[in-house]
Amino acid sequence: MMMTSDWLTSRVQASPQKTALIIGEQQWTYAELDQKVNRVCARLVDAGVESGDFVGVLMPNCLEYVCLIHALARLGAILVPLKTRLSAAELQWQIEHVGCKLVLYSEELVDELSIVNSQWSMVNESWLDGDLSLTINNCQLTIDNYQAVVFTSGTSGKPKGVPLTFNNHFYSALASGYLLGVLPDDVWLSCLPLYHVGGLAVIWRSCLYGTAVNLHPRFILEDVNRALDSLPITLISLVPTMLHRLLETRRHWPASLRLILLGGAAAAPELVERANGLERKQLTIDNCQLSIVNSPLVAPTYGLTEAASQLATMTPAEAAQKPGSVGKPLLFTGVEIVDENGRSLPPNAYGEIVVTGPTVIAGYFNAQRITDSDSSFNPHPSSFHTGDIGYLDDDGDLWLVQRRSDLIVSGGENVYPAEVEAALKRHPAVANACVVGLPDAEWGQKVAAMVQLLPEVSLTESELLAFCRDRLARYKQPRLLKFVSELPLTASGKIARQEVMAQLADD
């Protein structure tokens, strides 16, 4: 018997009355969610969606989005979550790249976009409360089917599509659960976007565990703080920027909180220490004040879209003892450090991080391959080369030295310099450009660019920034621009990135 991929159906049978989702003041059980998903299924079928179709979704985190995730899975259609911050040109490219049959959007996000056409369909509350409902039991769907194609910033200009199977999510949820613990009353506060694997994974994980998600449209400091103080939140996923902002406002953690999963960028040991040092809420019982034992809370993690989120995670107790490491690879995940020739390196030697295991994708999206017979598409390759540099210590704990050469991580989002450089160079006045990440207290890193103009042209900073706004998502746009007559070069004639970084940091 092949395992089903319609996990919501399995979950509803196992625990229909447990809370599935909490958004703001509202909450829904798994049975209630299931009913709404059946209505969404009817709408999708009405719109012509069939098993194997790619469906783009351009929406903020909301109930409708969660229902769409389950409904597409139930129909065997493949979710293509689109970043809400992309420019019209970026969106159009991704939609065409995978060949979306349909793009679903919520009104507020496409007001300014001129790309809505007959292929687009607006989702609103009526999708969840209509008279039509479709109960589907699709036995053909198995765990090896694709659940989503999530885009990551590419190193060579264009983003890459990461095709995640249900199997990838299944083993990610399992290994994460066994490592961090699962309790029947867990409530996971998720303020990461659902188009990010870190947000998407929380939905599947909680559905498999039968636990609740407290979903936020995005990280709004007051709302997250209010949820922490009013709901029995036990787990929360954060990127360092968010944790930083929470620490600025909170005097204690709620007693219910048992773990902060900290990913998306290298976590400074000081940040982890500060978060662990914040006291848990005190309880008062019969005039007797009881301090909850302040066991550490923060679990630093190293994740990749290509590995369905967490790859290695350190438990809070270990992280407090060994600050800076991201811990051991998850159960069934293998990590190897290799040199430039692909040879395996011993402990403590720096090299490229290579990962294997059931959460790792077979390869990037390739329109030709993915539509071929699945049997020719080996669902798991022997290994995935991350491009990130790190080492394994004597205990087998992983240390992340540097993200793929020049990757910039700003507010938890990956920005590949090549993509920003390509956009800059498209301006007719630009001869060359070099983009680097500079340290930033709030965002971790900020995007900075050094630009060499063609001779005898004139261009202002604001003109070039306006040019970027049409082509790049907001978080990718340079915060700092410097015009130079010539970019610094290395002896071999390549752009001297370290030198560019040093000069920009001086400014």
Next chain:
Amino acid sequence: MMMTSDWLTSRVQASPQKTALIIGEQQWTYAELDQKVNRVCARLVDAGVESGDFVGVLMPNCLEYVCLIHALARLGAILVPLKTRLSAAELQWQIEHVGCKLVLYSEELVDELSIVNSQWSMVNESWLDGDLSLTINNCQLTIDNYQAVVFTSGTSGKPKGVPLTFNNHFYSALASGYLLGVLPDDVWLSCLPLYHVGGLAVIWRSCLYGTAVNLHPRFILEDVNRALDSLPITLISLVPTMLHRLLETRRHWPASLRLILLGGAAAAPELVERANGLERKQLTIDNCQLSIVNSPLVAPTYGLTEAASQLATMTPAEAAQKPGSVGKPLLFTGVEIVDENGRSLPPNAYGEIVVTGPTVIAGYFNAQRITDSDSSFNPHPSSFHTGDIGYLDDDGDLWLVQRRSDLIVSGGENVYPAEVEAALKRHPAVANACVVGLPDAEWGQKVAAMVQLLPEVSLTESELLAFCRDRLARYKQPRLLKFVSELPLTASGKIARQEVMAQLADD
């Protein structure tokens, strides 16, 4: 990539320093256990054990047994756990039935047996501390391989071999963990024999979770109580008889205990209520006494060897609200109630319990089939007919009415022993009762009861029969009553119905 079945290797990579096993005053980490398993592997290979061989094990619960379980899995050999209380003839039959290449035993268990021959090999401590060690990485082993053939008592004379795959255990562990919760510091007290699926499953579950097992040779009241009072036990598997005996001696549960998994026989609601009513240990902090909130602890479960242990389990909170039910089927497990023609029945109708899902075996051991090409042996049939009678209520909760083999048919009327037993147990002088059907010339079967009275009470047969007359239809009333000081029990602590039947038939 196929999933490996060498879970100890995966576990050691993920958490080598976590505690794996606690026996008495000794404990071992996963890394330490792994080293011992490598030594056992060397011994097994030396004894000629190869992948695909069946290996009998006749030992009490001990470190050596746990090492053998992992070592056989690592070699791809199949464990045949032999009940320690069998007669020589019964053992011989089972060993020949599966065709064991080797039988491993510990000295104390075969003293009186005359069956030891060259096929038998004695295991002692030297197996764990020898110089020889074998590190094996057998990539050919997958989750679809057989882990063990466990014998169950057959209803029709000979025991049946239940071939369990790693896949069966994998999904059992997953669904159990997501239902009952997994915490990184869990310690599972296991006093069920390892030849019983309830004992065996705890080993695999804990290995996958990365948590600890506190293993007891068997249920020895003082030892179990001592462990509860000195170790941070969080979970314990018990059958009703064991729980009953614990309740007679304990004044409170330790604060660490979060769940009692109660299986192996129908749990009387009164027993569950008494166990839930026992207070948790009180903590004293700075002269301030704090009572731990007495949330319910007991999770009644309905398990089958044929489904790798739990099939349906009710969480403690639900069980306290709905005493008598065994709860909903586990995640990915399906339960249907069918009539005699195999037709599906609606809620609340009595019928045979039919189960589907990834924990369910493909069929009983059949020497011919199992040695054939595995591809012809469908690893999961569409359904398994349990032979047990029950119903699903409107909420989807399962109620176990009767194990079918015990059903008494008297004068054309169905009599469920459980109902008669419940009536007898309602008498204040009755401690326990077992009801069986005896052959009867006139009625086909007649109802017979063996009754254990509470100490130092007096009750006559006619008084108890009069008590029954008020509570049971005429055809359900016992025609034969026997008072005993103690009901006969099986090795795993269940009432030995066959023995009761034999004794009553003799009278």
